[in-house]
Each structure stands twice: as structure tokens, then as C-alpha cells.
Amino acid sequence: MYKKSINNLISDTKPCESYDIMSERVLKMPMADETCDKCGKCVAVCSGHAIFIDVNWSIDLGKCIFCRDCYDLCKHITPITAPNYVLKRNDLIFSVSKHPEPISPKLSNEKTKTLKRSVSIRELDTGSCNACEIEINAMDNKYYDMERFGLKIVPSPRHADVILVTGPMTKNMLIASKKTYAATPDDKLIIACGTCAISGGLFIKGDVVGEGISDTLPVDMYIVGCPPSPNRIVVSMIDAMGLRHK
Amino acid sequence: MIRSVDIQMLDLPNELNVLLSEGYGVVCMYATEEGLMPHSIQTILRKTDKIIHITTPLDSYEYPSMSIWMPSLLPYEREMQEMNGLRPKGFTNYGPQRIMWKYDDGYPLQKDELPKERTEVPIPGNNIVGEGVFEIPVGPVHAGIIEPGHFRFSVAGEPIIKVTAHLGFTYRGIEKLLETTVLKDNIRIVERISGDTAVANSLAYAHAIEGDMEVPYRAQLLRVIFSELERIQCHFGDISGMAKDTGFAVPAATCAGIREKILRLNEMIGGHRFLMGTIVPGGVRRDISDNSLKAIEKRMLKIDFDLEDLMRMLDNSTLFTDRAETTGIVTKEIAEELRALGPTARASGIKTDIRKERPYDAYKKLGMRLYTADKGDVRSRLTVKAGEIVESVSLINQCLDRMEKGELRTEVNMQDGFNLGIVEAPRGELMHAVNVVNGNIWRYKIRDPSFINWLVLEHALPGNIVPDFPLINKSFNLSYSGNDL
Numbered sequence: 001m002y003k004k005s006i007n008n009l010i011s012d013t014k015p016c017e018s019y020d021i022m023s024e025r026v027l028k029m030p031m032a033d034e035t036c037d038k039c040g041k042c043v044a045v046c047s048g049h050a051i052f053i054d055v056n057w058s059i060d061l062g063k064c065i066f067c068r069d070c071y072d073l074c075k076h077i078t079p080i081t082a083p084n085y086v087l088k089r090n091d092l093i094f095s096v097s098k099h100p101e102p103i104s105p106k107l108s109n110e111k112t113k114t115l116k117r118s119v120s121i122r123e124l125d126t127g128s129c130n131a132c133e134i135e136i137n138a139m140d141n142k143y144y145d146m147e148r149f150g151l152k153i154v155p156s157p158r159h160a161d162v163i164l165v166t167g168p169m170t171k172n173m174l175i176a177s178k179k180t181y182a183a184t185p186d187d188k189l190i191i192a193c194g195t196c197a198i199s200g201g202l203f204i205k206g207d208v209v210g211e212g213i214s215d216t217l218p219v220d221m222y223i224v225g226c227p228p229s230p231n232r233i234v235v236s237m238i239d240a241m242g243l244r245h246k
Numbered sequence: 247m248i249r250s251v252d253i254q255m256l257d258l259p260n261e262l263n264v265l266l267s268e269g270y271g272v273v274c275m276y277a278t279e280e281g282l283m284p285h286s287i288q289t290i291l292r293k294t295d296k297i298i299h300i301t302t303p304l305d306s307y308e309y310p311s312m313s314i315w316m317p318s319l320l321p322y323e324r325e326m327q328e329m330n331g332l333r334p335k336g337f338t339n340y341g342p343q344r345i346m347w348k349y350d351d352g353y354p355l356q357k358d359e360l361p362k363e364r365t366e367v368p369i370p371g372n373n374i375v376g377e378g379v380f381e382i383p384v385g386p387v388h389a390g391i392i393e394p395g396h397f398r399f400s401v402a403g404e405p406i407i408k409v410t411a412h413l414g415f416t417y418r419g420i421e422k423l424l425e426t427t428v429l430k431d432n433i434r435i436v437e438r439i440s441g442d443t444a445v446a447n448s449l450a451y452a453h454a455i456e457g458d459m460e461v462p463y464r465a466q467l468l469r470v471i472f473s474e475l476e477r478i479q480c481h482f483g484d485i486s487g488m489a490k491d492t493g494f495a496v497p498a499a500t501c502a503g504i505r506e507k508i509l510r511l512n513e514m515i516g517g518h519r520f521l522m523g524t525i526v527p528g529g530v531r532r533d534i535s536d537n538s539l540k541a542i543e544k545r546m547l548k549i550d551f552d553l554e555d556l557m558r559m560l561d562n563s564t565l566f567t568d569r570a571e572t573t574g575i576v577t578k579e580i581a582e583e584l585r586a587l588g589p590t591a592r593a594s595g596i597k598t599d600i601r602k603e604r605p606y607d608a609y610k611k612l613g614m615r616l617y618t619a620d621k622g623d624v625r626s627r628l629t630v631k632a633g634e635i636v637e638s639v640s641l642i643n644q645c646l647d648r649m650e651k652g653e654l655r656t657e658v659n660m661q662d663g664f665n666l667g668i669v670e671a672p673r674g675e676l677m678h679a680v681n682v683v684n685g686n687i688w689r690y691k692i693r694d695p696s697f698i699n700w701l702v703l704e705h706a707l708p709g710n711i712v713p714d715f716p717l718i719n720k721s722f723n724l725s726y727s728g729n730d731l
Binding site: 015047048065066067125127130131132135136140141143155156167168201206208229 | 345346347354386387389390391392393394414415416417418419420422423426427430431434435438439440441442444483499502503505506509513517518519520522523725726727
């Protein structure tokens, strides 16, 4: 009986997707085409205040919540492939003249010198809505199975190489976040995961500290998405730390 | 149907007693700031589909405490004290509920500009002393990947004597934010109150804005499909967690796999893994193609079989049964007294479900069975949740059968006055109440089911051993961010 149940349950699934399949599923971001007349209607409709018109039509991907309101509004705005992650906050600002490039930047050797092929991650929630947590939990399921790439969630900050931070850094979590940072051994990497952690997102006027977590913790890497899907978190970490070629 | 009445503070306790004996239960109690008077207390009571909305004007910042004889009001009185500065007389202070600091002069929800100065409020201990009694502080950063919350366990050996949950670490000030932002942005904020309840929250918001208006039939059916898909993925996550916490890895991994499949189905049909941005006031945002409807039908067929195998595996495991049975018992008396909600209440034998009692959208036309259990332990909650998955699958199939082409949304005009949206979220009855003045939101109140069920959890724990806490906590599956707002 027991055996039959297990056979039924695992018969139709193809677990453990390869790196290539995972990196094929990309995130789409809005981008205006060359003929955009800069009327400014999309600026008014953008809930995250991500779109702004400077010299050109520009978008701050760190503030975008991917609600797709702008696609519905304007035919000039079309989806293009968004980057999975960037290493500097300013690299998230794109415009008509500066499209995202299909390269995946690597963290400097200085920062990854203590990492070999295994990376221990401590997750830190600073007030997120739980969607990011569910996605990070999903990294452990049979489709993504991050442990085969050397990524591992550890229960204590003392064992961690990486702190994966979600949420807009609420004032109530400030002390706990600083203590978690202090408890992690040196040569640690801080990853801001999701729109809230990058820029504060929709809660920027709420009871939060600054714009995103970068005012409190020194961030090394920003993973884009609201929430970022598990395959892109895994792929981003593999790419940035060069785990495949070590 | 909402009946609005004005009752003076002197008569309120008597009136509440009378209504309680008639079978009404308090859905929510909150304070609104009024022009000349300091505040008025709004009480919402419900008995099946009859709703009473009581407005009680106050002439000072003090009022006689009612939670002394009516324990289900306790969280509301604490909340009003902290957020609005209303002091209940005869009320024992339980320490901070949401915020770990205090303004020297002012309160978070006041309409005037907030002062910059604020002082920290320390988290109080349990104050249980005796030989061999220890206090274990846990959190806010936990060992697993969960949201932040601080717990104080008083233990004598292994068994727990008392637990207090100190939450509020994810307090983002959403209620205040909803009053001040542009109306069109509110739906995006509401979706992000609690990530896995995005549909239920946006649906409750939509109902609060729509009032009595009916949305087109196709939109009603799609709303039901989205809500039930969310319930299925949420409950599979719970079952996965429960199996994981007992160390039973095969069902845990299988459930996580099924959840992932549903999240991918969500992405295919709604464009978002948690179905954020699918529901708008007046209907739904986008249509679903016939191919997507077929994909849903196919997936639903498979889920029934998967669940059957899964439950058989759990039933046949003596190890799992040993951990789950008689663990974390919520008696029917406690559940009634504190007015527990959702699967927690149903596992203790209370027949409560908004979908049946006060049907909204297409639920009016669909048939559904209410799953209850009577023991109130972890096992009962598991059976109720498994039953609800079966029921959700049946509801989705009914919707697919009735699906017809038609309009997707209508124009909505927000009307002045009081309005209410109550829906059944995966965790229980979720309420959004809105007071509109001159076309602007004056006060927006959200009452997540977790807000009540955290109190029930504190009553379910004493007598159990500390290692069972994660299991019991997971069987409740309470939202931290929904509670904190």
C-alpha cells in the first residue's frame, strides 16, 4: 500500500530542472519603444513610482512591482527581458537608450574568496509580506533543489556566508537585523531579495527605515522581482558567485 | 444587509450582551477619529448573514473595559489603546501588541502630523516564577524560513506552562498608508498585506469598495476560481509543513511539489505566481483563455488523486499519528469564547464559513459541503484542511461547468458612508471595513483571521512539550504580516 502510494505520487514528475531550463524562464520588464512621445500618462498610472521621464523614458527596476498596469495603458510599452540581478543599485535604472544587457556580472574575487562550492544562506525577513519567504522555501522543493548547486539554508547566522534579506526594513526589525548582521562571521555577503528590500517598494511611506535595506546593511547584490521566482534566485546566486565553474 | 445603529457608551455593554445571547459574534471593533469628539468606537457583529454596525461616540479618551467579561474583545481593546490612545478602564496592560515604541505625544493612527520623538517600550516577560520554571525567549529571527515574531515560553521541564506571542515586527503602517495614498494604488498595497492571501485580501477590498453592487457573472466565477486556487496552494503548504515538522520527509516533499505545480498554474492563468493583480473593484482585470480553463480542469483532476494517496500515506504512519493526535487541543469552549475563525474553528466543531453563511460572488449559486472535526487537535486541523482541498476542487469544477462568455468588469463609484467586505480567506474570515467621507477613505480597517487566532494559539499550547510547538504553530498556519499590517 505504502509503496503503491509513493509510486503514484512520483510517477509523473520530472524533478531537478537543469541550470539551463531554470535560466530560460526569465522575468519581463516594461520598456518604451523609440516612438514614445513622453506624454507622461504611464508615470501617473505607475503604482510603484518606478517610471519617470528624464531626457528619455526611464524606469527604476528596483521600484517596479511588475503589476503590468503600464502595458494595459500604452501600446508603446512592450515587455523585454529583465536582468535577474545587479551588483549596484544604480544599474537597475534603465531607459530607452540604455536597455538591460544579457550579461551576468560576477562578484569580485575579494568578496567570494571565502566561498568554494558550498554557500550557506541565512534568510532574514525584515517585514516582507511572506511571498518572498514562500519562494525561498520553494527553492528547496524537488523542482529547484538548490542543494545540488551547493546552496544551503542554515538555521543560525553564525554558520552563514550569505544573508538573504527580504522586506522593506521596518523600524521594529531594525535592532534584530543589526544583531543578525553582527552575529554573522566576517566576509559575509548581503543580498537584497525583492522589490521591498531593494527600494522599500510600496511601503516607502510606511513605518520603515530609509529606502530599502541598503540604508542599514551594506548590500552586495540585488535580486529583482516582486517576489523573485525561485528559479531566478537560484540562478542569480550561481551566476554571481560563479558556483558552476569553481 | 448591514443594519447601522447609534448606541451611547452607557448602553453598549448591555446591548452587546443582548446581541451575544441572540447568537451574534463580534467581527471587529475599531476606533475612528471624528471632528469634534475625540473618537467613536465602531463595532461590527455578525450572525450568519445579518450584520449590525454599531457606532458609539466617546466624549473622552477613557471608556469602561468590556474584555473583562467578553474575552473575544481583548485584542481589539489592546489595539485601540495602542493605535488610537483609547484607554479602557479596568484593563490590565499586556505590553506592546504591534509597535515596540511609543510616541511621547500622539498615536500612530492620528490624523494630525505625527511627532518625530519616540521611546522604546521593552517587551515584558511572562512573570511566572517558581522552582524549576524557566523562560525561553525565541525569535524574532527564527531557525526556519518564516516571518519574524518573538515568543516567550515558560516551561517546567519539557511541558509548556504559558506562551506569549509578541508580534509586530513586520508592522509597516498599512492602515495609515491606505488613508493617504492615491485610491488606485490601494489595491496593490492590499495585495501585499500577506503574500499567500493576496486574492482574498484584494477580494475583500473590492467588496468594501463595491458595496452592494453585483459584478458580471463571468467575473464572479473567475473570482471564485482564483480564491479556491489560493486556498488549495495555501493548504498544501500547511500539510507539507506539518509533515516536515514531524520528520516525515516523503509527504512533505510531495506536498511542496504539488504546491509548486499550482503556483505554476497560477502563473500561467493569471501571470503571477500568487495571483497578485488579478482582481480589481468591479470585476477581474483580465480574461482567462479557454486553453487555461482546460489546464485548470486537468490539474484539478490530478490533485484529487494526489491528495488521496497523500492522506493514505499519513494515515498509515503510526509515527505521524502519534505526534499529531492529542497535540495542541483547542476545545470547543475556548474556540467559542475567543471566537476562533477558519479551519481552526472548524476543527473544533464550530460550523463557521462565510462562503456558506453569507455567500458572496458566485458562491451564492454553488453547492459546497462544510468540513468539520470535533477533537480540535493537530490531526483534526489536518483533516479539515484536506477536506477543504477536496471541496475547493469541487467548487472550481462547478465554476468551470457554468463558465460562459461575458463582461469582465463594470464601473465602480465609491459611496460615502460605511461599507464592509467579508470573505473567507484560506485562514478564515477576513474583514475589510471602510469609512468614506467626501469620496476619500477616512479610515480603513483590516481584520485578518490571524489577529484572533494568535490568541487561540496561546491557549492551545499549555501542557504540550516545547518540541511540539513548531508542529502546532504550523497546523494553525498564522500570518505574521497579516496580523501586524
